[in-house]
Amino acid sequence: MNYLSDGEIARLEHKANEIRQSIIEMLMAAGSGHTAGPLGMADIFTLLYFDVLKHDPKNPDWQDRDRVVLSNGHICPVLYATLAHRGYFPVEELLTLRKFGSRLQGHPHRTALPGLETSSGPLGSGLSQAVGMALGLRMDNPYTSQYVYCLMSDGELQEGQTWEAMMMAGKERLHNLIAIIDRNAIQIDGYTEDIMPLEPLREKLEAFNFDVQEVDGHNIRMVLDAIGKAQAVYSQPSVIIAHTIPGKGVDIFERDFHWHGNPPGKGPENFAKKNDQGRDALKKLRSLSGSIDPADY
Amino acid sequence: MKIASHLNPKLFDEGIEKAPTRDGFGEGLREAGEKDPKVVALSADLVESTRANLFADAFPDRFIEVGVAEQNMASVASGLAAVGKIPFITSYAMFSPGRNWEQIRTTIAYNERNVKIIGAHSGISVGPDGATHQALEDMAIMRAMPNMIVIAPVDAVEAKKATLWASTYDGPVYIRLGREKVPTVTTIGTPFQLGQGGLWIEKDDDLPHTVGVITTGSMFHSAASAAVELEKKGIGISILHLPMVKPLDTAGVLKLAESHDIIVTVEEHQRNGGLGGAVAELLGEERPTKVIRLGIDDQFGQTGEPEELLKHYGLDKNGIINKITEVFGV
Numbered sequence: 001m002n003y004l005s006d007g008e009i010a011r012l013e014h015k016a017n018e019i020r021q022s023i024i025e026m027l028m029a030a031g032s033g034h035t036a037g038p039l040g041m042a043d044i045f046t047l048l049y050f051d052v053l054k055h056d057p058k059n060p061d062w063q064d065r066d067r068v069v070l071s072n073g074h075i076c077p078v079l080y081a082t083l084a085h086r087g088y089f090p091v092e093e094l095l096t097l098r099k100f101g102s103r104l105q106g107h108p109h110r111t112a113l114p115g116l117e118t119s120s121g122p123l124g125s126g127l128s129q130a131v132g133m134a135l136g137l138r139m140d141n142p143y144t145s146q147y148v149y150c151l152m153s154d155g156e157l158q159e160g161q162t163w164e165a166m167m168m169a170g171k172e173r174l175h176n177l178i179a180i181i182d183r184n185a186i187q188i189d190g191y192t193e194d195i196m197p198l199e200p201l202r203e204k205l206e207a208f209n210f211d212v213q214e215v216d217g218h219n220i221r222m223v224l225d226a227i228g229k230a231q232a233v234y235s236q237p238s239v240i241i242a243h244t245i246p247g248k249g250v251d252i253f254e255r256d257f258h259w260h261g262n263p264p265g266k267g268p269e270n271f272a273k274k275n276d277q278g279r280d281a282l283k284k285l286r287s288l289s290g291s292i293d294p295a296d297y
Numbered sequence: 298m299k300i301a302s303h304l305n306p307k308l309f310d311e312g313i314e315k316a317p318t319r320d321g322f323g324e325g326l327r328e329a330g331e332k333d334p335k336v337v338a339l340s341a342d343l344v345e346s347t348r349a350n351l352f353a354d355a356f357p358d359r360f361i362e363v364g365v366a367e368q369n370m371a372s373v374a375s376g377l378a379a380v381g382k383i384p385f386i387t388s389y390a391m392f393s394p395g396r397n398w399e400q401i402r403t404t405i406a407y408n409e410r411n412v413k414i415i416g417a418h419s420g421i422s423v424g425p426d427g428a429t430h431q432a433l434e435d436m437a438i439m440r441a442m443p444n445m446i447v448i449a450p451v452d453a454v455e456a457k458k459a460t461l462w463a464s465t466y467d468g469p470v471y472i473r474l475g476r477e478k479v480p481t482v483t484t485i486g487t488p489f490q491l492g493q494g495g496l497w498i499e500k501d502d503d504l505p506h507t508v509g510v511i512t513t514g515s516m517f518h519s520a521a522s523a524a525v526e527l528e529k530k531g532i533g534i535s536i537l538h539l540p541m542v543k544p545l546d547t548a549g550v551l552k553l554a555e556s557h558d559i560i561v562t563v564e565e566h567q568r569n570g571g572l573g574g575a576v577a578e579l580l581g582e583e584r585p586t587k588v589i590r591l592g593i594d595d596q597f598g599q600t601g602e603p604e605e606l607l608k609h610y611g612l613d614k615n616g617i618i619n620k621i622t623e624v625f626g627v
Contacts, residue, residue: 067380109407110407110408111408118375118408119407119408120403122399122403125404126372128400129375131369131373132374132375132376132377132379133376133379133380134376135376136376136382137380140380140381164369168369
């Protein structure tokens with residue numbers, strides 16, 4: 001992880017756009033899957049895998065690597081797309097998502113694909129695993145700078161196990177644990193504050209002895225700074241509440257919880273007919289939100 | 298009858314040594330910790346009664362207290378295994394794997410993480426703690442899980458062997474333990490191997506009726522005591538003890554079925570889904586044989602002293618005798 005120039009930030013933003021395009025193509029090919037979460041987390045995944053992490057795509061089991069635990073497994077299209085673009089496996093394989101015989105199941109299976117640190121899908125158990133990894137690494141080296149990043153959803157905070165893990169992370173003062181919560185405020189059945197309110201979230205996390213930061217999850221420089229600060233915290237675990245827009249990058253998907261669990265082609269038709277949803281999404285991404293007219297090419 | 302020479306010579310003595318299987322586990326875990334620095338132990342606020350305290354006292358830096366949080370404990374252990382540790386998670390069987398079954402399934406078994414799950418205080422013999430604490434379904438739910446080994450040791454000596462074996466086996470293992478003292482029927486020389494049962498008692502050849510008894514957990518001693526009485530009534534008994542309900546010793550079970558009139562299974566567990574279920578499934582497919590399953594008959598337990606409860610549910614010596622004589626009308 002380094003200081004990044006504006007040009008380098010712009011390159012990451014461009015990479016995130018490519019990853020979003022892959023997500024749309026994967027979901028269209030699969031005909032099922034989750035749209036909002038993967039698009040919303042594309043910037044953070046890009047930043048992690050293309051800048052922050054100590055890792056080696058050619059040697060995924062490298063012992064000294066950082067660990068990324070994806071706790072809310074249903075947003076795996078963004079993890080798969082990022083891993084493929086980073087060189088863990090061929091990009092073409094992304095189009096096998098959810099198909100018979102594919103290594104890319106609808107929820108990740110650790111042993112199937114290089115680069116996966118865990119299997120997930122049932123919500124709420126990722127942070128516990130990240131706690132175990134951070135603790136184990138610290139048992140071997142009290143001053144370890146191997147970080148464990150746990151990527152979580154806000155909805156899964158409704159699982160009690162999450163808070164068991166928080167209690168333990170605070171008790172153990174796991175300096176090498178950095179949780180990033182995708183605070184997009186939606187879940188399958190609606191908005192989190194209607195289904196089961198999480199607020200005041202920051203205060204809850206502070207009460208569990210976490211160092212808490214809040215960021216715009218689409219501002220790559222802001223997220224990068226927050227991760228740098230989290231790494232510098234030496235007596236507590238850290239959590240970054242990343243405020244994101246579900247469906248980010250494709251305006252017809254943004255902010256609507258109905259896109260949580262539907263792929264393009266099966267979502268609500270208030271902005272685009274089902275048959276047009278995938279095409280419109282790709283057009284939007286390829287024209288940088290309409291700022292480029294494809295007719296100009 | 299022929300009794301395996303490696304068993305405790307005091308097998309039928311009143312004064313046979315007794316110890317709870319959890320004691321053997323505690324010693325085994327401490328020894329595993331001495332042999333391998335990667336071994337770590339986790340407790341969910343039950344460190345003494347599971348006997349994990351022997352390890353905790355010897356290796357305080359490798360002992361992790363997670364509090365009353367079994368779901369977290371299972372997944373934390375998965376994470377520890379992911380960075381090379383060999384975690385033993387310890388609690389009562391009712392809570393682990395009872396409460397955290399899904400975490401064990403997804404984050405340990407499906408993830409292929411090298412975690413050992415220790416469920417103490419299993420079975421009806423937990424006694425006066427009552428039915429909430431009597432795990433009678435744990436072998437069934439763990440046996441149904443791919444990648445899982447299921448062990449129910451007969452005594453403290455075998456529990457120690459099982460613990461040491463588990464610490465060197467690369468993969469998830471479930472070991473169910475009991476609270477009460479049980480007769481120490483085995484010795485250091487009794488074999489313990491993956492998927493291998495022990496034909497510890499073999500019938501004499503000249504009796505009119507023959508029964509192949511299959512036991513797991515601490516039921517062997519009652520079955521052996523019953524065998525002595527049944528022999529006098531003309532019923533020859535062989536006993537195959539299976540420390541592992543999974544993987545099942547299929548060759549051992551099939552061979553027993555070939556050479557006996559009927560098979561009787563005995564376990565401190567629901568009749569459904571555990572040892573009896575495993576044996577009936579195998580024999581139903583491979584060698585249809587009459588199988589009588591002794592265990593708890595699709596009901597919850599109740600309070601009482603362990604001996605009272607074992608008697609009530611027909612799992613003591615007399616219960617086994619009565620069931621078998623009933624079959625042959627002798």
